[in-house]
Amino acid sequence: MRITSPQQLEKLRKECIARLDKFPRKVLICCGPGCLASGAQKIVDEFKKKLKSKRIKNFSVEAMKETGCHGFCEQGPLVVIEPDGTFYTKVKVKDVDEIIDKTIRNEEVIERLLYKDPKTGNKIEKYSDIPFYAKQTRIALRNVGKINQCDIDEYIATGGYKGMAKALTKMKPKDVIEQVKKSGLRGRGGGGFPTGRKWESCAVLEEQPHYVICNGDEGDPGAFMDRVIMEGDPHTVLEGMIIAAYAVGANEGYIYVREEYPLAVINLQKAIEQTTEYGLLGDGILGTDFNFQIKISRGGGAFVCGESSALMKSVAGEVGEPRAKYIRSVQKGLFDKPTVLNNVESYANVPVIIDRGGDWFAKIGTSTSTGTKAFSLVGKVRNSGLIEVPMGTTLREIIYDIGGGLQNDRPFKAVQTGGPSGGCLPADKLDLSVDFDTLTKAGSMMGSGGMIVMDDRTCVVDVAKYFLAFLNNESCGKCVPCREGLYQLHALAVKVSEGRATEDDLELMEKLSENIVLGSLCGLGKSGPNPFLSTVMYFRDEYLEHIRDKKCSAGVCRALITYEIDEELCDGCMACIGVCPHDAITGAKKKLHTIDKSLCDRCGACYAVCQRNAIKIL
Amino acid sequence: MTINGKICKAEEGEMLLAVIRRQGIDIPALCDHGAVEPFGACRLCMVEITKESWDGWKKHVTSCLYPVEEGLIVQTHTDKVIELRKTVLDLQLARCPGSPEIQQLAAEYGITQTSFEETIDSDNCILCGLCTRICEEMGFAAISTIGRGHLKEVGPPLKEPPPDCVGCLACAQNCPTHVIPYEDEGIYRTIWDKKFERIQCSKCGKLGITKDFAEALIKMRGLGEDYFDICDECRRKETALTMGRISQWEREVVE
Numbered sequence: 097m098r099i100t101s102p103q104q105l106e107k108l109r110k111e112c113i114a115r116l117d118k119f120p121r122k123v124l125i126c127c128g129p130g131c132l133a134s135g136a137q138k139i140v141d142e143f144k145k146k147l148k149s150k151r152i153k154n155f156s157v158e159a160m161k162e163t164g165c166h167g168f169c170e171q172g173p174l175v176v177i178e179p180d181g182t183f184y185t186k187v188k189v190k191d192v193d194e195i196i197d198k199t200i201r202n203e204e205v206i207e208r209l210l211y212k213d214p215k216t217g218n219k220i221e222k223y224s225d226i227p228f229y230a231k232q233t234r235i236a237l238r239n240v241g242k243i244n245q246c247d248i249d250e251y252i253a254t255g256g257y258k259g260m261a262k263a264l265t266k267m268k269p270k271d272v273i274e275q276v277k278k279s280g281l282r283g284r285g286g287g288g289f290p291t292g293r294k295w296e297s298c299a300v301l302e303e304q305p306h307y308v309i310c311n312g313d314e315g316d317p318g319a320f321m322d323r324v325i326m327e328g329d330p331h332t333v334l335e336g337m338i339i340a341a342y343a344v345g346a347n348e349g350y351i352y353v354r355e356e357y358p359l360a361v362i363n364l365q366k367a368i369e370q371t372t373e374y375g376l377l378g379d380g381i382l383g384t385d386f387n388f389q390i391k392i393s394r395g396g397g398a399f400v401c402g403e404s405s406a407l408m409k410s411v412a413g414e415v416g417e418p419r420a421k422y423i424r425s426v427q428k429g430l431f432d433k434p435t436v437l438n439n440v441e442s443y444a445n446v447p448v449i450i451d452r453g454g455d456w457f458a459k460i461g462t463s464t465s466t467g468t469k470a471f472s473l474v475g476k477v478r479n480s481g482l483i484e485v486p487m488g489t490t491l492r493e494i495i496y497d498i499g500g501g502l503q504n505d506r507p508f509k510a511v512q513t514g515g516p517s518g519g520c521l522p523a524d525k526l527d528l529s530v531d532f533d534t535l536t537k538a539g540s541m542m543g544s545g546g547m548i549v550m551d552d553r554t555c556v557v558d559v560a561k562y563f564l565a566f567l568n569n570e571s572c573g574k575c576v577p578c579r580e581g582l583y584q585l586h587a588l589a590v591k592v593s594e595g596r597a598t599e600d601d602l603e604l605m606e607k608l609s610e611n612i613v614l615g616s617l618c619g620l621g622k623s624g625p626n627p628f629l630s631t632v633m634y635f636r637d638e639y640l641e642h643i644r645d646k647k648c649s650a651g652v653c654r655a656l657i658t659y660e661i662d663e664e665l666c667d668g669c670m671a672c673i674g675v676c677p678h679d680a681i682t683g684a685k686k687k688l689h690t691i692d693k694s695l696c697d698r699c700g701a702c703y704a705v706c707q708r709n710a711i712k713i714l
Numbered sequence: 715m716t717i718n719g720k721i722c723k724a725e726e727g728e729m730l731l732a733v734i735r736r737q738g739i740d741i742p743a744l745c746d747h748g749a750v751e752p753f754g755a756c757r758l759c760m761v762e763i764t765k766e767s768w769d770g771w772k773k774h775v776t777s778c779l780y781p782v783e784e785g786l787i788v789q790t791h792t793d794k795v796i797e798l799r800k801t802v803l804d805l806q807l808a809r810c811p812g813s814p815e816i817q818q819l820a821a822e823y824g825i826t827q828t829s830f831e832e833t834i835d836s837d838n839c840i841l842c843g844l845c846t847r848i849c850e851e852m853g854f855a856a857i858s859t860i861g862r863g864h865l866k867e868v869g870p871p872l873k874e875p876p877p878d879c880v881g882c883l884a885c886a887q888n889c890p891t892h893v894i895p896y897e898d899e900g901i902y903r904t905i906w907d908k909k910f911e912r913i914q915c916s917k918c919g920k921l922g923i924t925k926d927f928a929e930a931l932i933k934m935r936g937l938g939e940d941y942f943d944i945c946d947e948c949r950r951k952e953t954a955l956t957m958g959r960i961s962q963w964e965r966e967v968v969e
Contacts, residue, residue, distance in 0.1 A: 419754070422781065571863040573862050573863045574753075576755065576805055579866070580806065604829055611798050617776075
């Protein structure tokens with residue numbers, strides 16, 4: 097079936113809505129990778145099996161949706177029953193029968209499966225009442241978790257391709273750009289460059305052809321916003337790209353996805369097929385004379401290929417190394433032609449901006465950072481997962497209200513934002529507003545939206561060492577300051593963590609960092625020393641403690657700690673003896689255990705296993 | 715534009731480095747080579763640039779890659795630039811402690827001992843990529859860089875004798891630190907573990923380029939099949955004799 101006019105699209109939309117409304121009750125099963133890993137597929141199969149044999153009024157297997165990620169991966173597998181929004185967590189196969197009989201058939205809530213608020217201890221029934229969701233505003237993630245991830249009809253039913261139809265049939269390319277400029281949308285991949293301005297500078301270039309690329313090479317450890325959008329709502333990415341292509345005059349587009357995201361590739365591919373079949377992609381889109389094709393280009397997963405010029409080289413089939421961008425990639429990008437490159441999340445915002453207008457979008461967030469931003473909230477926080485909040489929300493609101501505070505109520509130490517090249521912000525920065533400019537000013541950055549919460553048992557030297565090791569491995573090795581500089585900076589961080597460094601070494605690290613920032617070719621190198629620079633800025637004393645006192649008070653740096661058993665607290669349970677890989681702990685049942693320090697490798701296995709906190713770090 | 719306070723002219727499309735060098739100013743550049751496009755990897759040619767309209771804002775760019783602009787104010791030896799070059803050379807010296815070229819260049823900037831951890835068993839390759847870029851420019855692309863970061867290295871595919879190598883030695887002879895080994899023994903040449911036979915001049919017997927290189931050049935340049943059978947020297951002698959014979963014949967005709 098080909099849709100050849102906006103009227104026909106609206107007709108189809110009504111049909112899709114009617115078809116979905118046939119069932120007042122719906123079951124949404126999260127099939128994001130997190131829930132799949134904890135057994136969601138088995139739940140889906142069980143529902144299908146049971147629904148075949150049971151007859152329920154106004155309900156059938158068609159009312160069951162396999163959705164994208166709900167974001168609350170920690171509580172998975174998740175099952176939501178609409179329209180009440182009853183929210184079940186950690187669902188097991190044996191619970192399926194009960195859910196069908198009680199909740200679906202009789203609107204009865206199963207207390208046992210409800211989410212328990214870790215703060216108050218109360219059970220919460222509805223999706224929208226859970227603090228994790230209540231404080232969120234979802235634009236880019238608006239459909240993720242709500243619709244069947246691979247069904248174009250459902251996307252259309254929620255207003256999908258409305259923005260595209262409006263752009264293609266009622267607006268001129270320059271009007272589209274005008275609306276995006278008005279919206280104030282800034283690149284969500286980390287750079288924060290105004291999207292409208294980027295499009296405008298490409299649209300005016302006479303050289304042809306123009307290309308549009310979507311950057312789905314999300315490489316930050318712990319970040320998964322883009323993956324979730326590509327998997328759970330692939331059509332919004334396509335729609336955003338079609339609008340961009342129309343605005344800048346491109347007929348060919350690429351989505352660059354890393355090989356580690358197989359589900360994203362499958363779902364995007366399905367979405368491209370569906371859209372092409374409907375005539376919303378390909379030649380003569382929606383009956384207009386606008387043609388646009390999208391191809392998927394798979395990357396090998398190198399971090400540096402998220403950098404625009406390296407990405408374009410990789411798409412072209414060359415080695416993914418960046419080039420100096422004194423001539424910008426908008427002018428000379430893919431195959432040396434004018435190219436617009438935007439991140440997945442940026443594209444996901446575009447359909448809504450066109451549909452509802454730039455002014456509507458600009459009202460959300462702060463004056464210089466409009467709209468919302470998706471974050472992957474991870475680390476030592478109670479509710480980890482994927483969130484989307486208006487720009488300008490404070491770190492405290494994100495960590496304590498949405499995230500529910502720190503696990504085990506341990507003291508907050510720092511939050512790492514912006515991925516490996518971002519920085520760590522200490523407790524006195526918790527009230528900072530999360531937006532592009534504020535975070536950069538504080539020595540960190542927005543980045544693509546990773547947010548790692550750390551408690552007092554996290555050592556900042558160790559954190560810096562970890563991220564420097566990552567960046568050192570991921571440096572493409574083209575330019576000297578990044579390749580050799582990050583290697584040496586990491587080596588020096590190791591020296592500090594092992595208590596072998598002097599204060600001169602710290603000074604050398606600072607001087608080296610300054611020159612890596614100054615001399616590197618691309619953004620990876622220029623921001624490479626950030627893990628060190630931001631931690632030494634806010635936690636200098638901790639570095640000095642490692643250097644002067646040869647001590648790691650967080651109890652992390654192995655070379656500087658020893659484990660001891662507290663005689664008062666040890667009840668002789670034998671647990672630590674069982675897990676010690678070096679047979680360094682001796683003792684008998686119900687007798688005091690002791691650690692032989694000469695055999696101990698300080699791996700921390702005993703520390704983790706002891707229920708009575710009897711293992712002490714000195 | 716001005717360079718170190720001196721007004722100078724440049725052609726549109728020229729890169730800063732060329733203009734700077736034309737002024738007789740010496741700045742190091744290890745990955746720059748006339749045969750290939752500028753690369754911007756060694757970072758030694760970095761300079762500070764600004765413009766009057768930039769309101770005091772300055773930036774640091776690699777001069778090999780920065781196209782000239784009217785009104786540009788360039789400084790090639792500010793404290794910051796020198797500090798950067800020193801750091802880069804310091805890092806290179808740690809990577810290639812045994813390279814006389816790097817030692818000498820570092821010494822010119824006052825560094826005789828690296829501040830960093832020296833690489834043990836270093837191959838002294840500075841990874842400027844000249845060898846791979848020149849090989850590609852020659853039309854062979856037989857070698858490339860392998861891997862990433864500090865462990866990156868130059869080599870043939872799968873580290874096996876490269877099928878596309880013709881033994882032309884362009885890589886080895888353009889290496890700024892002379893670290894690509896090759897061996898000429900009798901009529902044989904070995905490079906990248908691949909053995910080649912060299913052409914012997916049919917007149918004087920002198921050894922010339924490899925047979926593989928000759929075949930490739932004949933194909934690429936449309937030369938005669940027997941073009942490389944004699945060496946350049948003998949060819950010149952032959953040409954002279956032929957020319958002499960023609961002159962003599964002309965004289966005879968006139969007489």
